[in-house]
Amino acid sequence: MYILTILSAVLLSVLTGMPVDSSSLRLEEVTVTAVHRHSSPITSQSSVEVPAEQLKEQLQSSLAQSLNGIAGVQASSIGSGQARPAVRGMGFNRLAVVHDGIRHEGQQWGDDHGLEIDRFAIDHIEIIKGASALLYGSDAIGGAVVLSTRGRGAMYEDAKPIGGSAQFFARTNNKLFGASARVEGVKKIPSDQVPHTKEGTFYWRVNATYQDYADYSVPTDSFEYYSYRIPLYKRTLRNTAGREADGSLTLGYTTGSWHTCLRVYETWARSGFFANAHGLEVRLSDIDYDRSDRDTDLPRQEVNHLKVLWHTAYSHDHWGVEVNAAWQHNLRLEESEPVSHGYMPTPPDTRERQFSKHTGTLHALAKWNVAARHTLRFGLQGEVQHNRRSGWGFIIPDFEQYSAGLFAAEEWRASRTLTVNAGVRYDYAHMDIHAYRDWFPTPVGDTAVYQERSAAIARNFHSFTWSAGLRYADKGWLVRANIGKAFRTPIAKELGTDGINYHIFRYEAGNTDLQPEESYQADLSVAWENEYVRVQVDPFAGYFPNYIYLNPTAEYREGLQLYRYTQAQVVRAGGEAMLTVRPWRHMDISVQGEYLFARQLSGDKKGYGLPFSPPWRVMPELRFHWETPLVHRTSLPRPSLGYAAINFRVCGAQRDIVPPEKPTDGWWTLNLSAGQKFHLSSCELSISLKADNILNTKYYDHTSYYRLIDIPEAGWNISVMAGVEF
């Protein structure tokens, strides 16, 4: 029923034909302009762009980790293969990850759940620092990571009929090896073959990635946990190995004004959890974890993510419309050794938790150049989520969630240098949470009761949000300012959970009365550059009247400490600063830094900060880069483009902690990287090297999943990548 309503509304908005012009609407894939443009149409927002080249240099095995070197962006590692991204300390459900126009939907509430996206299939990343609810709705309360796959430059104009690339990479720390390949092509279809149309272009692309890694090494032989020494075999974290296989396919067709494409992405990953970190004791286990460093014993996680996306856009002189429809299936299996606990008898199998989540999304966008200087945008978004759990461990209930959002935004190009924008948005969400009872009885008095762990809840949420901003660009200045209100719908776990979290051994209680989390945020970005210097400062301040927070209480329930979801007033502020100096055309000296402050202003934890708050960080870098003219006369490879850099990562201590966190000391690491491209007559070769933490510094990352049990971050590592593009 909801789907029908949403569908018909979308159709209606498309048919009524919101006038627009051809240049924008996130149609970069079609128009392929030479000038690099914003992915986001709200140009006043403070953002960082990560082009493909820069992404490649990172040589990280996961997408989130590749972003870790950007001020304002954090990657919390979950073992070595996966990481969870955060922007200005906001992660989980407070950060929207938008993949080719569609919000990526997995089980992003989990501390130990990574991002199920193939980083090698991503060509461009834009990180929007600050609330982006106007465009992306709920979850974009802390920002958005906008990922896009694009063709190679000018692909549809003078592209070769067929091309591709292959990359081979290895890392020493976790003995990772992997390969990624891409083949793509275009075919022009003359207009006489397709009646009633202009000349069209058919294009296609196939991506495949595979990587396999062993347990990762840490610079310590053992670690202390509650005054207890846990020895590590060969300085590796047992059972953190894993593997990942990804594939994607794109088929598209475009004429001058029409563009349609179908994309299919599949990601599969399996990785072990450090055996001592999941309430499971090695001694009780018959598993010989130290037998091999490449196997993934229990406990482990396995994730499959399938995404099918269909995009169609039409643009005319003064208007354009775009429709994105997508279906995602996230299948996550978490296995542990079946062990009895409390009144729970020994479970029959290893399937502790399994989540199967289907998400259907429909977005319609329209753009209309009302007048020479005015552009109106309308958007309609509908989403259906269907989540089913199974397995003997309960953490979140089954649920269905239906949501719809409607926004309108106006952009006014006041002058050559100044653009002003403003928008409003309304969202409605309906959440249906199913009841859940334990599969085993618990004695209560003289009777045995199958305890209810989640009550059936039906809730409706309404949110009205707005934002306004300006962008001023002139004579080397770029000033962006934004102010707005954003929101987030409470998730099923926050509303409905009521039971023992066997992963962290605590009793977690949801709160059915939670209101949508809201935030008011202002952010500013001031940048100035000339030939030799670039400087940018991005401060922000925000206020949450009702931040949703899992509060550790003094109470016990069923023998374990009770953690209860509550809402508190929170104020947050901070910012990033970046300075680059180019004293010589081949040398850049740069430094970037970030700082974040958060304070709870009400509730039980008044005066405390927020959990997983990243401490300040400064990253100085000295970088040499060179370019030599292309020579095609010989068949010998000629160096064309290269770089070498030395980089420090300096991180402050985090003493602003919330129970059960521990204070984390500051640290610094030294990193080196270098790369070179070679041109051959028909292809381009590239090789990159990166040495991380070359001093093998033992340090703790306050935002890391394993921080709570005192496990240091990975030790030194050398990554190598060789690539060929043809």
Next chain:
Amino acid sequence: MKKNIILLFALGAMIIGFAACEKTAKDLTPPVIDEAGFLPADCDIYYLGDTIQVHFVCSDDTELGNFNIEIHNNFDHHTHGTSSVDCDGEEGDDHHHDGDEEHEHEHEAVEGAWVFNQDYAIVRGLSSDTVDIAIPVPADVLEGDYHFMLRLTDRAGWQTLKAVAIHLHNPNE
């Protein structure tokens, strides 16, 4: 417009300044369980049908929360991180410190083994307390090695754990 934005940020800075200066007595340390005089002591032996006299002193720099006592079998001789030992005469294997995860344990439920799990409240407002509890040991449970586990919170939600190895003996054997 620009002035307005600057004003807004000045306001933001003031809020933060205010928040930063706010002198809230923040509890950043977990409660403390005194080692001295703690009963039961490691390797204490109790008879079935007997009573375990629990005695300990706990304190917190701000305010104590509550505590929980759990007794579970240690027939497989696992070891807790917080001072629980393998007592002499027990047949603990020699690598018992191998990767034991302190935090919490999942225990093999053994038919007939004693399971005790009880939450206790501490009077509000105390920063230190002396606890004396008598826990009767049922006469009809299996004898053997057990762990006595104490969990203590403070008002802020910090938790401290203590585990003690005890032995239950059947007087009729």
